[in-house]
Amino acid sequence: MAAAIRTEALTKDYAVGFWRKRPYRALDALTLDVQAGEVFGFLGPNGAGKTTTLKLLMQLVYPTGGRAEILGRPVGDVATRRRIGYLPENPSFYDHLTAEELLHYFGRLFGYDAADRRRRVSSLLDRVGIGKERRLQLRKYSKGMVQRVGIAQALLNDPEVVFLDEPMSGLDPIGRRDVRALILELRDQGRTVFFSSHILADAEALCSRVAIVAAGRLASIGRLSDLHAFHLRGWEVVVSGLPQDAFDRIRQGAVRATQISPGRYAFELPLDQPPERLLPDLAAAGGSLVSINPVRDSLEDFFMQRVAAVGARDPGARGPEAQNNAARGPAGQSPQAGGSA
Amino acid sequence: MTSLLSRPAGAALAVAALAGAMLVQSARDRWYPRVESIRTGVLYVRSPAAMQRLAFGFRALAADLYWVRAIQHFGGARLETGPDTAGQRYALLYPLLDLATTLDPWFNIAYRFGAIFLGEPPPGGPGRPDQAIALLRKAVVAMPLKWQYYYDVGFVYYWRLRDYKTASEWFQRAAEQPDAPNWLPSLAASMLTRSDDRATARAMWQRLLQSEQDWIRRTADRSLLQIDALDQIDRLDEAIRRVGPDPDGRFSWAFLASRTRLRQVPIDPAQTPYELDPVTGRVRVASTSPLFPMPDETGGGQ
Amino acid sequence: MHVVRTVAVSVFRESVRDRVPYNLVVFAVLLMGASYVLGQLTAGQDVKIIKDLGLAAISIFGLFIAIFIGIGLVSKEVERRSIYALLAKPLSRTQFIIGKYAGLVLTLSVNITVMTLALYLVLAYLGWDQTPAMKAAEEAPILDPALLKAVILIGVELMVVTAVALFFSTFSTPLLSAALTFGLFVAGRFNADLRNFDAVVDSRLTVWVARAAYHVLPDFAAFDVKTEVVHGLPVPLAYVAATTAYGGLYIAALVAAAAVVFSRRDFK
Numbered sequence: 017m018a019a020a021i022r023t024e025a026l027t028k029d030y031a032v033g034f035w036r037k038r039p040y041r042a043l044d045a046l047t048l049d050v051q052a053g054e055v056f057g058f059l060g061p062n063g064a065g066k067t068t069t070l071k072l073l074m075q076l077v078y079p080t081g082g083r084a085e086i087l088g089r090p091v092g093d094v095a096t097r098r099r100i101g102y103l104p105e106n107p108s109f110y111d112h113l114t115a116e117e118l119l120h121y122f123g124r125l126f127g128y129d130a131a132d133r134r135r136r137v138s139s140l141l142d143r144v145g146i147g148k149e150r151r152l153q154l155r156k157y158s159k160g161m162v163q164r165v166g167i168a169q170a171l172l173n174d175p176e177v178v179f180l181d182e183p184m185s186g187l188d189p190i191g192r193r194d195v196r197a198l199i200l201e202l203r204d205q206g207r208t209v210f211f212s213s214h215i216l217a218d219a220e221a222l223c224s225r226v227a228i229v230a231a232g233r234l235a236s237i238g239r240l241s242d243l244h245a246f247h248l249r250g251w252e253v254v255v256s257g258l259p260q261d262a263f264d265r266i267r268q269g270a271v272r273a274t275q276i277s278p279g280r281y282a283f284e285l286p287l288d289q290p291p292e293r294l295l296p297d298l299a300a301a302g303g304s305l306v307s308i309n310p311v312r313d314s315l316e317d318f319f320m321q322r323v324a325a326v327g328a329r330d331p332g333a334r335g336p337e338a339q340n341n342a343a344r345g346p347a348g349q350s351p352q353a354g355g356s357a
Numbered sequence: 358m359t360s361l362l363s364r365p366a367g368a369a370l371a372v373a374a375l376a377g378a379m380l381v382q383s384a385r386d387r388w389y390p391r392v393e394s395i396r397t398g399v400l401y402v403r404s405p406a407a408m409q410r411l412a413f414g415f416r417a418l419a420a421d422l423y424w425v426r427a428i429q430h431f432g433g434a435r436l437e438t439g440p441d442t443a444g445q446r447y448a449l450l451y452p453l454l455d456l457a458t459t460l461d462p463w464f465n466i467a468y469r470f471g472a473i474f475l476g477e478p479p480p481g482g483p484g485r486p487d488q489a490i491a492l493l494r495k496a497v498v499a500m501p502l503k504w505q506y507y508y509d510v511g512f513v514y515y516w517r518l519r520d521y522k523t524a525s526e527w528f529q530r531a532a533e534q535p536d537a538p539n540w541l542p543s544l545a546a547s548m549l550t551r552s553d554d555r556a557t558a559r560a561m562w563q564r565l566l567q568s569e570q571d572w573i574r575r576t577a578d579r580s581l582l583q584i585d586a587l588d589q590i591d592r593l594d595e596a597i598r599r600v601g602p603d604p605d606g607r608f609s610w611a612f613l614a615s616r617t618r619l620r621q622v623p624i625d626p627a628q629t630p631y632e633l634d635p636v637t638g639r640v641r642v643a644s645t646s647p648l649f650p651m652p653d654e655t656g657g658g659q
Numbered sequence: 660m661h662v663v664r665t666v667a668v669s670v671f672r673e674s675v676r677d678r679v680p681y682n683l684v685v686f687a688v689l690l691m692g693a694s695y696v697l698g699q700l701t702a703g704q705d706v707k708i709i710k711d712l713g714l715a716a717i718s719i720f721g722l723f724i725a726i727f728i729g730i731g732l733v734s735k736e737v738e739r740r741s742i743y744a745l746l747a748k749p750l751s752r753t754q755f756i757i758g759k760y761a762g763l764v765l766t767l768s769v770n771i772t773v774m775t776l777a778l779y780l781v782l783a784y785l786g787w788d789q790t791p792a793m794k795a796a797e798e799a800p801i802l803d804p805a806l807l808k809a810v811i812l813i814g815v816e817l818m819v820v821t822a823v824a825l826f827f828s829t830f831s832t833p834l835l836s837a838a839l840t841f842g843l844f845v846a847g848r849f850n851a852d853l854r855n856f857d858a859v860v861d862s863r864l865t866v867w868v869a870r871a872a873y874h875v876l877p878d879f880a881a882f883d884v885k886t887e888v889v890h891g892l893p894v895p896l897a898y899v900a901a902t903t904a905y906g907g908l909y910i911a912a913l914v915a916a917a918a919v920v921f922s923r924r925d926f927k
Contacts, residue, residue: 030925030927075746097747097748102747106740107743109741109744110673110741121669122744125666127661170744179747
């Protein structure tokens with residue numbers, strides 16, 4: 017079966033510096049393919065080259081080397097754009113238009129007639145949860161609402177392949193849950209979804225396969241389960257209503273104990289101290305359980321390993337400043353985001 | 358400090374400050390009266406070539422603005438009383454008209470205005486027929502087929518400079534242009550023969566009475582009255598010569614009245630009494646008359 | 660080409676929402692006020708001054724529209740990154756550029772038409788008062804259709820300026836584009852002087868450079884027939900046609916260049 021998306025040694029250099037232009041390699045020989053019907057996660061810390069890759073696929077920038085194809089046609093083919101949708105990172109549209117007008121504008125570019133447009137626009141805005149605000153100008157929208165409009169415009173043409181750059185950004189937890197549901201819906205409809213993110217949990221919940229990029233290079237690609245584990249390091253347990261003496265007793269076995277507010281504490285327990293053993297103690301002391309979350313290696317830790325692995329294989333991959341960029345991932349990502357109990 | 362700028366207090370402060378500024382301005386204007394730049398002769402751009410550059414594409418509009426300034430300058434100068442000791446009263450008239458006509462070479466009204474008023478002797482004008490001719494020469498270059506401008510040059514030579522030969526040459530050139538009226542050749546001819554003939558002058562001014570421009574009509578009217586006055590002065594001079602001076606050797610209206618049917622001091626066509634010089638016995642128009650100064654029949658103004 | 664039309668119409672709508680038409684109100688009020696004041700000042704030249712002022716105002720307001728909307732056409736979209744989602748739609752970059760240009764031409768045309776109508780209205784009001792004798796004395800009819808020749812050439816001139824602004828905005832920031840466009844406009848207005856450099860300067864090289872510049876730079880001075888039209892001097896239709904053709908070809912060159920630059924651009 018032909019790949020929905022394919023890249024071969026896709027490379028992008030930027031010229032930086034004022035006098036002596038040094039080339040900065042934003043993407044280095046990326047080769048991957050995405051099968052039709054997959055939900056493919058494209059993961060990496062900030063600055064890894066995710067957005068560059070998406071821009072290369074949308075031909076917003078031109079490659080320095082290599083090539084890419086979408087649905088069997090070279091990237092940039094105008095006819096193919098009828099069959100794809102794209103949500104840019106932190107999208108911004110035309111402030112003076114309303115959401116409806118924006119979608120109608122794009123709908124006209126696709127050549128839909130008025131009735132068809134009305135149907136599509138109204139059902140999409142319903143689907144992404146924009147109600148009567150659809151008649152307000154976009155300049156009045158919050159970031160989350162703009163994000164939703166962005167998703168709507170990406171789906172306007174019933175695309176076979178959908179490209180989403182950081183689709184969860186700017187959304188509150190309810191919004192994120194909605195987007196996850198939407199992506200699964202798209203998968204069930206047989207569409208291909210290619211989305212980039214720096215949040216591992218999103219990928220875990222949605223993707224059949226993932227690719228991980230770091231410092232412009234592909235670090236891993238494959239099924240999540242096949243990829244070498246994100247090591248479980250321990251658990252974080254949050255309790256409330258715990259009296260002082262019980263606190264002192266429990267903290268003995270914990271790696272870390274912090275007070276959130278009087279009576280409310282968070283403990284980090286090591287692997288050999290499963291939280292189940294804690295519960296009777298807790299109940300006896302009269303406290304109650306607030307939440308339990310696994311503590312894993314952060315994506316950053318994982319990437320540090322990967323980058324180190326990449327660096328060991330191939331010294332001088334990009335340059336010291338690039339390594340710093342890769343290391344400066346999302347701030348403080350421990351514990352992993354998850355649900356509260 | 359922030360409480361000082363609460364809304365009503367802040368608004369009151371703003372209004373009070375503005376009122377104060379207005380008062381100070383009125384006071385300053387009383388102590389140091391503003392002088393109009395038009396009157397003091399300040400012209401920031403004197404060079405027509407420079408102004409053409411500056412206007413870059415809006416020349417006609419700039420020309421219009423200079424025309425408006427020229428009229429204002431002229432009107433303001435006309436209203437001024439007292440002697441023009443520095444000779445500066447109309448100083449900007451020619452530069453303004455020159456700028457206007459360089460920016461818009463087809464600015465007919467500006468040329469005609471200059472033709473008539475640049476030559477007008479003080480206090481009615483700067484008394485510079487040379488400037489009038491310079492301006493009209495530009496018109497002739499810009500619109501070589503229009504007979505009016507050749508005619509206007511000839512008119513200045515005739516009326517202001519009393520140079521009948523040159524006037525005739527210019528009238529002749531006017532007659533050669535297309536659409537020239539048929540009385541031009543005979544005018545050119547009569548210039549050479551009876552050039553100081555008042556009938557000719559009358560005829561020329563009569564034509565100007567038909568002009569659509571109000572100020573041209575008024576000037577023509579005044580000039581015709583001046584010619585009438587010249588006729589009256591001739592008759593009065595004649596009468597006085599006949600009667601002669603009184604027994605003391607002085608000429609006077611009273612003595613004239615005693616010897617003729619004259620009942621009162623004769624008045625000129627502008628209703629102002631004539632003056633009689635007691636020594637020479639010559640009659641002249643009073644300097645207070647609107648007709649003063651009279652055109653000099655030997656050349657130049659009075 | 661419905662894609663080009665869609666983009667053009669959206670540019671027009673944006674300019675309307677951007678309160679551009681309000682300058683027309685300013686224009687109309689300016690003319691009304693001027694007609695009253697000038698009637699008092701000009702010793703009977705009010706028709707000439709209204710025409711001069713009206714044509715100059717059409718030219719200047721049109722210039723502001725051309726430059727300020729023209730530079731924003733592309734730079735604004737790139738700066739606020741609304742172009743990302745747009746270019747993922749089925750339109751080529753060239754279609755985008757042409758559509759933007761067409762939209763601005765549409766905006767300009769509508770504005771110029773309204774301003775011209777306002778000018779004719781003011782002239783009609785002025786002519787209403789005049790006697791047949793006064794009318795006969797005017798150099799050109801008060802409601803002179805020849806004014807349209809001047810307006811048409813002003814319009815074509817502004818379309819060239821717009822194309823210049825569009826070209827600069829494909830690769831530079833709005834501020835720089837505005838400065839460059841205005842600079843080129845001024846240079847183009849002085850263009851006629853370059854042709855006659857040999858009368859002024861001795862160096863053959865300078866003359867040659869000036870001549871070359873005369874042909875390469877847009878010759879805006881040639882579009883100015885305002886003074887002739889106001890004085891009732893003849894402006895041959897052939898001249899209008901030839902100058903319009905020159906403008907059209909110049910525009911084609913600029914739009915093509917803009918499309919080329921834009922097509923190869925990376926949007927970082």
